[in-house]
Amino acid sequence: MAASVACHVLGRSAHGPSRRCLHFVPHHAHPLLVAFSRLCAHGPLCHALALLENLAAAGLRADPVAVSRLIKLCVRHGTPSDGRLIHRYVHGGGSMGAHFASSLFVSNSLVSMYAKFGLLDDALRLFDGMPQKNVVSWTTVVAALANASGRKEEALAFFVAMLRDGVAPNMYTFSSVLGACSTPRMLTALHGSIVKVGLDSDVFVRSSLIDVYMKLGDLDGGRRVFDEMVTHDLIVWNSVIAGFAQSGDGAGAIELFVRMKEAGFLSNQGTLTSVLRACTGMVTLEVGRQVHAHVLKYDRDLTLHNALLDMYCKCGSLQDADALFSRMPQRDVISWSTMISGLAQNGRSVEALKVFHTMKSEGPRPNHVTMVGVLFACSHAGLVEDGWCYFRSMEKLFGIQPEREHCNCMVDLLGRAGKLDEAVKFIHEMNFQPDTVIWRTLLGACRMHKNADLAAYAAKEILKLEPDDQGSLILLSNTYAGLRQWEDAEKSWKVMRDRGVKKDPGRSWIELGKQVHIFIAGDLSHPCSEGIIQELRRLFSRVRNLGYTPQTEFVLQDLANEQKEDLLKYHSEKLAIAFGTMNVMEGKPIRIMKNLRICGDCHAFVKLVSKSEGKVIIIRDPVRFHHFQDGVCSCNDYW
DNA sequence: ATAGGGTTAG
Numbered sequence: 001m002a003a004s005v006a007c008h009v010l011g012r013s014a015h016g017p018s019r020r021c022l023h024f025v026p027h028h029a030h031p032l033l034v035a036f037s038r039l040c041a042h043g044p045l046c047h048a049l050a051l052l053e054n055l056a057a058a059g060l061r062a063d064p065v066a067v068s069r070l071i072k073l074c075v076r077h078g079t080p081s082d083g084r085l086i087h088r089y090v091h092g093g094g095s096m097g098a099h100f101a102s103s104l105f106v107s108n109s110l111v112s113m114y115a116k117f118g119l120l121d122d123a124l125r126l127f128d129g130m131p132q133k134n135v136v137s138w139t140t141v142v143a144a145l146a147n148a149s150g151r152k153e154e155a156l157a158f159f160v161a162m163l164r165d166g167v168a169p170n171m172y173t174f175s176s177v178l179g180a181c182s183t184p185r186m187l188t189a190l191h192g193s194i195v196k197v198g199l200d201s202d203v204f205v206r207s208s209l210i211d212v213y214m215k216l217g218d219l220d221g222g223r224r225v226f227d228e229m230v231t232h233d234l235i236v237w238n239s240v241i242a243g244f245a246q247s248g249d250g251a252g253a254i255e256l257f258v259r260m261k262e263a264g265f266l267s268n269q270g271t272l273t274s275v276l277r278a279c280t281g282m283v284t285l286e287v288g289r290q291v292h293a294h295v296l297k298y299d300r301d302l303t304l305h306n307a308l309l310d311m312y313c314k315c316g317s318l319q320d321a322d323a324l325f326s327r328m329p330q331r332d333v334i335s336w337s338t339m340i341s342g343l344a345q346n347g348r349s350v351e352a353l354k355v356f357h358t359m360k361s362e363g364p365r366p367n368h369v370t371m372v373g374v375l376f377a378c379s380h381a382g383l384v385e386d387g388w389c390y391f392r393s394m395e396k397l398f399g400i401q402p403e404r405e406h407c408n409c410m411v412d413l414l415g416r417a418g419k420l421d422e423a424v425k426f427i428h429e430m431n432f433q434p435d436t437v438i439w440r441t442l443l444g445a446c447r448m449h450k451n452a453d454l455a456a457y458a459a460k461e462i463l464k465l466e467p468d469d470q471g472s473l474i475l476l477s478n479t480y481a482g483l484r485q486w487e488d489a490e491k492s493w494k495v496m497r498d499r500g501v502k503k504d505p506g507r508s509w510i511e512l513g514k515q516v517h518i519f520i521a522g523d524l525s526h527p528c529s530e531g532i533i534q535e536l537r538r539l540f541s542r543v544r545n546l547g548y549t550p551q552t553e554f555v556l557q558d559l560a561n562e563q564k565e566d567l568l569k570y571h572s573e574k575l576a577i578a579f580g581t582m583n584v585m586e587g588k589p590i591r592i593m594k595n596l597r598i599c600g601d602c603h604a605f606v607k608l609v610s611k612s613e614g615k616v617i618i619i620r621d622p623v624r625f626h627h628f629q630d631g632v633c634s635c636n637d638y639w
Numbered sequence: 640a641t642a643g644g645g646t647t648a649g
Binding site: 064065068071072104105106107108109110111112134135136137138139140141142143170171172173174175176177178179202203204205206207208209210211233234235236237238239240241242243245246268269270271272273274275276277301302303304305306307308309310332333334335336337338339340341342367368369370371372373375376404405408409437441622623 | 640641642643644645646647648649
């Protein structure tokens with residue numbers, strides 16, 4: 001009966017001469033074995049499994065290579081139960097079990113299969129019981145642990161155990177273990193060993209090296225490995241572009257993208273996703289739109305579409321984001337979360353919460369990131385009660401335990417709303433040890449509501465944890481300056497100077513054509529500076545007619561009023577706006593990105609410019625957006 | 640039989 005299945009598969013007579021149709025099956029093999037090998041290679045899986053049972057019954061030993069293929073077939077089909085079945089057959093005792101138990105091929109395949117199904121404990125149990133292990137066995141386990149979340153330490157431990165066992169790592173091992181590398185020191189050591197054993201020319205090893213250098217923040221290191229390579233392939237290009245995009249160097253990423261195309265490589269989904277992320281970081285909407293044209297080819301790639309969606313949100317173009325979101329063929333939790341925080345960051349909190357309600361009824365189950373977006377929406381719209389409600393119910397409704405991020409949102413929510421005492425109470429009662437992020441949030445709220453005592457307390461807590469933190473010293477002196485307590489403000493500046501901490505200058509940038517123009521506070525070195533100063537003068541006289549007076553409280557130092565006005569006049573966003581009103585086409589919004597949060601004086605100025613010039617102005621700071629139109633800002637003066 | 644790249648918050 002089984003023999004006739006075999007003959008059917010082979011398409012020849014049961015007793016005819018066997019041919020060498022499959023190279024790994026000896027030509028004198030039993031027809032059942034030949035048939036089995038063929039089924040393992042081409043499927044269908046269920047026939048191969050049925051035949052495996054017959055082989056066991058007939059006492060025949062299948063080729064380990066064929067069994068490995070069969071295991072791979074299970075992985076492709078996504079059926080771990082079939083994999084377990086095979087495991088039981090080949091290790092289950094009997095003559096066949098005894099035969100396969102000693103086959104490294106089969107055991108390694110099984111370990112790999114369990115790992116691919118995420119059944120790491122099964123994989124490790126099998127691995128531990130193996131009488132012999134080779135590089136492949138070790139590498140499989142190291143790779144599995146390096147890819148699993150939170151098990152990187154174990155991956156490294158296995159790597160060390162492997163070396164102690166006298167097994168030499170190969171390029172597969174190194175590219176796997178690099179994924180578990182978490183400190184620059186460790187990376188230096190690994191890179192050293194790789195060079196020593198001469199594996200540094202392997203593209204896989206190199207792309208892993210690039211990736212780790214970049215992820216650890218060493219852009220130059222990654223770039224160096226990249227530049228030393230003789231041959232690049234698409235994935236190596238993608239690694240280095242992604243590295244730049246992820247570490248915030250959007251311009252570097254796009255520059256590399258251009259070089260990649262010059263080198264004759266065609267981009268794929270991965271490349272485009274990183275390029276979009278670079279556009280997101282730089283707020284280059286026009287470049288992003290061009291990328292959108294290429295995205296159309298990949299209408300089934302959700303990751304890519306999510307990156308596109310985020311780009312539109314972060315470039316402040318909510319119409320595009322909305323349109324894309326409603327047209328997307330599929331939406332996952334990331335798409336919904338992106339849309340919710342995108343709306344919230346653009347000052348459209350009510351719509352953000354509406355999307356969240358739609359998501360609850362017809363979308364995927366919200367996760368912790370979704371809830372950060374929801375709480376963010378509440379805090380930036382002053383919806384204290386709603387915020388409490390979502391915070392208290394998230395565990396019961398969605399099984400999401402409040403994490404640090406959510407607590408931080410709550411402190412922000414209470415602090416912004418002026419409930420500073422409640423915010424402090426919340427910090428002391430939450431389930432986490434307060435960290436600098438939380439204290440900094442409180443400090444920001446103190447600055448907003450001019451509470452110097454509490455600000456000093458928060459700043460002290462931050463400096464306990466991070467003695468050289470410049471941000472909190474600046475915030476603290478800002479708070480004192482806002483209260484005109486110049487002595488105290490000066491004192492915290494002195495602390496900064498003594499510690500050698502320098503304030504990051506304010507920077508704003510704007511995209512014009514294919515160029516990004518950068519403006520630095522007080523710096524008039526832009527080639528168009530003369531024109532910009534003239535334009536600023538014109539804008540100032542226009543907004544003065546609408547009631548603008550310089551709000552010198554936003555200048556930190558204790559100077560004469562005129563000097564303060566001079567400092568305010570050349571804040572980077574004012575320079576960028578003058579450049580924008582001069583150059584941005586009629587009917588198009590002026591989009592500006594900046595590295596620091598916008599000050600109150602600039603905010604008032606821009607509101608009036610939007611009115612006097614009849615222009616939509618969109619400014620993105622590191623946290624949120626301000627859409628200025630007709631004298632009003634989307635944040636309702638609440639940021 | 641084992642290995643490399645891409646999306647959401649702060």
